[in-house]
Structures are given as C-alpha cells and as structure tokens.
Amino acid sequence: MNFLAAVGRVFLGFLEHTGRLSVFTVVALSHCVRPPIYHRLIGRQMMEIGYFSLPVVGLTAIFTGMVLALQSHTGFARFSAEGAVATVVVLSVTRELGPVLAGLMVAGRIGAAMAAEIGTMQVTEQVDALVTLSTNPFKYLVAPRIIAGLLMLPCLVLVADIIGVFGGFLVGVYQLGYNPATYLHSSWEYLKPIDVISGLVKASVFGFVISLMGCYNGYHSRGGAQGVGQATTNAVVSASILILTSNYILTALFFNK
Amino acid sequence: MTAQAKIQLVDVHKSFGSKSVLDGVTVDIAAGESFVVIGGSGTGKSVMLKCILGLMRPDQGSILVDGEETVGMAARDRERVLKKFGMLFQGAALFDSLSVWENVAFGLIQGLRMDRRKAHDKAIEKLYQVGLGADVAKLSPAELSGGMQKRVALARAIAAEPEIIFFDEPTTGLDPIMADVINDLIVKCVKELGATAVSITHDMHSARKISDRMAMLYHGKLIWVGRTADVDRSDSAYVDQFIHGRADGPIKMELRR
Ligand SMILES: Nc1ncnc2c1ncn2[C@@H]1O[C@H](COP(=O)(O)OP(=O)(O)OP(=O)(O)O)[C@@H](O)[C@H]1O
Ligand SMILES: [Mg+2]
Numbered sequence: 127m128n129f130l131a132a133v134g135r136v137f138l139g140f141l142e143h144t145g146r147l148s149v150f151t152v153v154a155l156s157h158c159v160r161p162p163i164y165h166r167l168i169g170r171q172m173m174e175i176g177y178f179s180l181p182v183v184g185l186t187a188i189f190t191g192m193v194l195a196l197q198s199h200t201g202f203a204r205f206s207a208e209g210a211v212a213t214v215v216v217l218s219v220t221r222e223l224g225p226v227l228a229g230l231m232v233a234g235r236i237g238a239a240m241a242a243e244i245g246t247m248q249v250t251e252q253v254d255a256l257v258t259l260s261t262n263p264f265k266y267l268v269a270p271r272i273i274a275g276l277l278m279l280p281c282l283v284l285v286a287d288i289i290g291v292f293g294g295f296l297v298g299v300y301q302l303g304y305n306p307a308t309y310l311h312s313s314w315e316y317l318k319p320i321d322v323i324s325g326l327v328k329a330s331v332f333g334f335v336i337s338l339m340g341c342y343n344g345y346h347s348r349g350g351a352q353g354v355g356q357a358t359t360n361a362v363v364s365a366s367i368l369i370l371t372s373n374y375i376l377t378a379l380f381f382n383k
Numbered sequence: 384m385t386a387q388a389k390i391q392l393v394d395v396h397k398s399f400g401s402k403s404v405l406d407g408v409t410v411d412i413a414a415g416e417s418f419v420v421i422g423g424s425g426t427g428k429s430v431m432l433k434c435i436l437g438l439m440r441p442d443q444g445s446i447l448v449d450g451e452e453t454v455g456m457a458a459r460d461r462e463r464v465l466k467k468f469g470m471l472f473q474g475a476a477l478f479d480s481l482s483v484w485e486n487v488a489f490g491l492i493q494g495l496r497m498d499r500r501k502a503h504d505k506a507i508e509k510l511y512q513v514g515l516g517a518d519v520a521k522l523s524p525a526e527l528s529g530g531m532q533k534r535v536a537l538a539r540a541i542a543a544e545p546e547i548i549f550f551d552e553p554t555t556g557l558d559p560i561m562a563d564v565i566n567d568l569i570v571k572c573v574k575e576l577g578a579t580a581v582s583i584t585h586d587m588h589s590a591r592k593i594s595d596r597m598a599m600l601y602h603g604k605l606i607w608v609g610r611t612a613d614v615d616r617s618d619s620a621y622v623d624q625f626i627h628g629r630a631d632g633p634i635k636m637e638l639r640r
Contacts, residue, residue, distance in 0.1 A: 243480075251476040254438045258470040259539075260462060260494035 150342050157262065157269040164270055171274035175236050175333070176281055182235060183228045187286035190223050191215060191293025199302050211304070212312040215294035220321045224286040225279075226373055229332035232279065233339075233365040240271055240340025241361035245347035245354035253345070268345070271337045279333030280326040287322065324380040331376065332369050339365040387450050389414040389547060389579045390435060395444035396603075397430055404430050405441070406603025417573045417580045419590045419611075421625060422600035423634065428583045429473055431600065432549045435581075436468060437461050448547075466494065469545035473552050473583075475536040477524035483535055484510070484520035490543040509538040514564055530556045537565065541572055548572060550582040554589050562589060569593045587626050599625060601634075 198214045244267055247253050256263045291313060298304045340361045347357035388411035397405040404427040412418045420428050433439040435446055437453060446453050448464055456464065469490075477486050487506035491497040497505070507517050513534040524532055533556055540548060550569060554562035566589050572578045573593075584590050590597060591611055598608040599622050607622045614626060624632030 247478075251472050251474055252478055254433070254436075255470070255472055255476040255478070257438060258436055258465060258468055259490040260466050261489075262458075262462070266493075 146346070147342060150345070151338060153264055154268045154272055154338065154341065157264040158273055160265075162265070164266060167266065167270040168273050171270045172278050174239075175232065175274050176278035179232050179235055179278075179282055180285065182231050183282050183286050184289050186227050186231050187219070187224065187290040188293035190227055191219055191290035191295075192297045194218055194223070194290075195294040195297040195302065199298070209312065211298060211302075212294070212309045213316045215298075216291050216313045216317050217321060219290035219294070220287045220317070220325045222325075222373075222377075224290055225283050225325045225328040225332060226369065228283050228286045228329065229279065229336065229369045229373075230366055232282065232333070233336045233369060234362055236275070237336045237340040237361045237365045238358045240337065241344040241347070241358045242354055244268075244341055244344030245357040248345060248347055249350055249353060263345075268341045271341055272334060275333035275337030276330050277333070279329040279336070283325055283329035284322075287325065320380070324376070327380075328373060328376050331372055335368045335372065336365045339368065387414075388412060388447075389416075389449060390581070391445075391447040391450075392431075392435070393445045393447070395431075395434060395446060396442045397427070397434055397439065398442060403603055405434070408444070408600075408603070408605055410598060410605055410608060412579060412581060414579055415573065415577050416595045417569070417582070417593055419582045419584060419594035419597045420600055420605075421584065421587075421590060421597060423625070424585075426600045427603060428600055429551055432470070432551060432581065432583070436465065436470060436549070467546045469540040469543060469548040471533075471537050471540040471548075471550045471553055473555075475524075475529075475532040477532055477536055477539070479524050481523075482520070483515075483522050483524060483527070486524065486535060487538045487542050489539060495543060506538070506542065509542045510535070512541075512568060513538045514561060530558070530561065533557065534561075534565070537568070541568075544576055545578065547579045547581070550580065550584075552583055552585065554584065554586050562586065563592075566592045587628070 194215050195211055198211045199208060202208050202210055202214075244253075247256075247267070253263050253267075256266055295306075295309060295313070298309050299306045343357040343361040343364070344354075347353045390412040392408050392410050395405050395408040396403070408431060420431065422428050430439060434441045435448075435453075437456065441454060444454070448467065451464065453461070453464055477483075478489065481489070484503055484506040485492075487509055488497075488499075488502035491502040491505060492499060503520075507520055510517070510520060515531065515534055515538070519527065519531065519535075524535065527535065533553070537550070537553060540550070553569065554565050557565060569580060569582065570593055573580050580593070582590075582593060584593075591614070594611045596609065597611050597614055598605045599619075600606075601621055607617050607619045609617065614622065617623065620633045624634055
C-alpha cells in the first residue's frame with residue numbers, strides 16, 4: 127500500500143510540476159509580445175548572453191573542430207576515405223556540435239546565473255517589491271531574458287560554426303597536410319543551406335529552453351541560500367536534459383524524410 | 384456608518400500547511416488615519432500586510448480597498464489597485480542590480496513613466512528627507528549599512544506619494560535619533576499628504592508617536608483595537624503585558640505550555 131502511495135505521490139508531483147511550468151511558459155510568452163517592452167533590459171541581457179559568452183563558446187568550438195578533424199582523419203584512414211574529413215567536420219559542426227555544445231556551455235553559464243539572480247530576488251522579497259512598485263516581474267525579469275535567449279543563441283552558434291570549421295581547417299592543413307584549397311573546396315561542396323539553418327533553429331530553441339529553465343527555477347525558489355543553490359542546480363540540469371531531448375526531436379523533424 | 388473605510392478586512396484567514404497564522408482578522412482602517420499593528424514576533428503581522436497587497440492569497444475572508452473586493456482579483460485590476468500602495472518591506476528588499484537613486488526612483492520611472500532626469504531629482508529629495516545625502520545616491524545598496532538600506536527602502540516606499548503606505552518595522556535597526564526623524568516623517572506623510580498609513584512596530588515609543596489607532600495581533604486575531612490614547616486603559620492583560628514589555632503575564636503562560 128505504501129509503495130502505491132509513494133508512486134502516486136511522485137506521479138502527482140510530476141503533474142503539478144508540469145502544470146506549473148506550462149502556466150509559467152504561457153504567461154512568460156504572453157509578456158514577451160505585449161507592450162511595454164523594456165528595451166534597456168533586453169539589451170543588457172543580450173550583452174550578457176551573446177557577447178560575454180563568446181570566449182567560452184569560441185574555445186569550445188575551436189577545440190571541437192580540431193579534435194573532429196583529427197579523429198575523422200585517423201578513423202577514415204582505415205578505409206582510405208580521408209577525402210571526406212572536411213565534409214564530416216563542416217556537417218558535424220553546423221548540424222550538431224555547434225548548437226548542442228554552445229547550448230550546453232551557455233546553459234551552464236547563463237542558466238545558472240539567471241536562476242541564482244532571480245532566486246535571490248525571490249527569497250529577499252525583491253520580486254514582491256517589484257509587484258508593489260507596479261511592475262510585473264514577468265515583464266521586467268522573465269520576458270527580457272527569454273527574448274535575449276531566443277535571439278542571441280543563433281548568433282553565438284553562427285560564430286561557433288565558423289570557428290569550429292576553422293579549427294578543423296587548421297588541423298587539416300597544418301598537422302595532417304591537406305592542401306588548403308582542396309580542403310576548403312570540399313568543405314563547401316556538400317554543405318547545403320539547410321545544414322546551417324537547422325543548426326540555427328535548434329540554437330534558438332535551446333536559447334529559449336535555457337532562459338525559461340533559469341527563470342522558472344529561480345522564480346519558484348524558496349527558503350534562503352539553500353533554496354537558491356537548489357534552483358541553480360535544477361536550472362542547469364533541466365536545461366541540459368531538455369536541450370538533448372529537443373535536439374533529437376528537432377533533428378528527426380528536419381532530416382527524417 | 385460614516386465615511387467609507389479605506390481598507391476593510393472581513394474574517395481573513397491564512398494558514399501555511401497545518402499552521403494557522405491569521406484566524407479571522409476583521410478591521411476597518413479609515414482614510415487618512417495612521418494605524419499601528421503590534422504583536423509578538425511571528426504572530427503574522429507581515430503576513431497580514433502581504434495579504435492586503437495580494438502578495439499572498441488569504442484562504443478565506445474578504446479584503447476591500449476603497450470598497451472594492453481585492454481577493455481573487457484579475458491581474459489587470461490588481462495592478463491598478465497596487466498603484467495606490469507603497470510598501471516598506473521588513474528586510475528592505477532593495478534591488479541590488481540598481482543604484483540607490485534608481486531604487487528610490489523605480490516606482491516613478493516604471494510605474495508613473497516619469498522622465499529619468501526628473502525622477503533623479505525627486506529621488507535625491509526623498510533621500511534627503513530620510514537623512515541621506517546625495518553622495519550615497521550613486522552607491523549600490525550592498526555598500527550601505529543595514530539602517531541606511533532601511534531608510535532607502537523607506538524613501539522608495541514614499542517616493543510616488545501613494546494614498547496608502549505600509550511600513551513594516553520602519554525604525555528597527557536605527558539609532559534613537561534617526562528613529563525619531565523617521566517617526567516624524569511618517570506623521571508628516573499622513574498629516575500633509577493625507578495618506579493612510581499602516582505600520583508594524585515593536586517600538587512602543589514610536590507606536591504611540593505615529594499612530595491614531597492601534598491594534599494588537601495575537602493568536603491570529605486582533606484581540607484589541609482602539610485609539611492610541613486608550614491603550615493604557617485597554618482592560619486586556621495581553622495588551623498591558625505587551626506595551627510594558629513584561630516577561631510574566633498571560634503571554635508567557637502560553638509559551639510555557
Ligand atoms: N512564505 C511562508 N511560508 C510558510 N510560512 C510562513 C511564510 N511566511 C510567513 N510564514 C509563517 O507565518 C508566521 C507569521 O510570519 P510573519 O512574518 O507575519 O511574522 P511577524 O508577525 O511579521 O513577525 P516579526 O515581528 O518577527 O516580523 C510565522 O510563524 C512564519 O513561520
Ligand atoms: Mg514581520
């Protein structure tokens with residue numbers, strides 16, 4: 127009997143959570159499109175997400191591109207397919223590794239910061255103070271972060287794509303001895319717009335997920351420093367899992383013909 | 384029945400889990416009066432204010448502001464009603480991402496859409512009224528002492544000159560002289576601006592000075608409500624014990640059990 131009760135409790139808890147998240151998402155989105163829009167706050171969040179994440183995302187991208195060239199070269203040598211290295215690098219980076227790795231890095235950097243900031247505001251009654259000063263916390267705190275996440279992640283991923291491919295090029299030319307012109311040519315030859323576009327669409331979804339999870343967990347944090355710590359962990363973990371899950375779904379939608 | 388009450392609480396109940404905090408609070412607060420709520424720590428004074436502001440939803444009962452029912456009000460109406468209120472939070476709740484003057488001017492800029500320059504001058508004036516010079520205006524709240532933060536929060540609460548002002552322990556953490564300056568300021572807000580003030584305080588000297596009427600909250604009910612001049616003739620052993628701060632009396636008997 128106890129076992130059944132425990133299962134029931136977990137299930138009810140899950141339903142409650144899902145319901146609360148759905149309501150939160152709908153309210154947050156409605157505030158993204160309804161005036162007033164706080165341009166200054168959106169600008170600040172765009173700087174935070176886009177500009178200040180560049181070093182982290184750039185480093186991730188360049189080493190990913192480099193390692194990819196190295197791995198595919200040694201791997202493909204077994205069946206004399208070294209000519210495909212450039213194509214493999216460019217397709218893997220634009221379709222998958224650029225968006226997913228940038229998403230995960232930004233989830234750690236930005237998702238955590240959002241949850242910590244909003245969570246601290248919640249437990250120190252700053253969110254209540256916003257309400258008493260006739261300012262909707264969704265409009266003031268959540269909407270700018272979601273808009274900035276939606277817009278900036280594609281930009282970051284575009285940069286990551288370029289840097290990643292460049293990393294592969296560096297290793298290909300200077301370490302593995304490919305001809306630069308041939309390498310560039312085969313990079314371009316099989317690349318289609320959809321490869322890049324699908325990556326950017328994914329990035330936008332990931333940006334949304336990161337901001338949403340950061341804000342949601344921060345907004346619902348309770349009980350002082352410990353609660354804020356818990357919210358931060360939850361924000362990063364849930365954003366990462368949702369990124370990987372939605373990545374699979376989006377890939378299936380784009381390429382499963 | 385004389386003029387309509389500004390704030391009316393009718394049988395308000397609020398509990399957290401199995402713990403009942405407000406257990407049938409009924410009171411009328413007239414327009415333009417200064418009302419003080421006293422009561423032991425943890426008896427639910429702050430919760431009562433938050434229920435009136437709609438930051439917490441009472442489980443039962445009704446709360447009327449200017450004759451308008453606010454419990455279960457739609458978000459849009461709530462925003463309109465909240466424009467009448469200013470609130471000083473017990474823990475100050477300053478926005479730590481903004482400077483001191485931006486905190487004070489927040490309601491002016493966001494709520495009343497005032498020009499930033501004008502709002503700045505107004506903020507400096509309000510800071511001056513709470514005994515802070517223009518030199519602190521550019522600091523961040525984290526750089527101030529606890530008492531200074533409290534005064535900044537006070538300046539923020541009165542900056543937009545609201546009709547109704549709530550002060551949650553306005554003089555806690557201040558030296559006796561500054562506490563008296565704040566008392567005078569509260570009296571001035573009520574007398575000169577015609578505001579309705581509801582204050583919570585543990586400082587009986589301050590309570591007597593600022594209030595027209597007092598009420599004592601005990602075990603979730605207002606056990607005594609009356610004019611300040613009558614507080615020494617309350618015929619309530621609880622009130623007597625509280626205002627004289629005696630360790631023995633009926634309240635201690637409850638604690639021992
Ligand atoms: N968000 C909350 N969740 C659970 N319990 C709460 C919450 N807020 C307040 N309480 C409980 O309600 C009771 C009253 O709290 P409240 O803050 O109103 O006390 P208070 O009268 O203002 O005391 P003090 O004079 O110390 O400020 C406390 O016992 C507290 O434990
Ligand atoms: Mg309190």
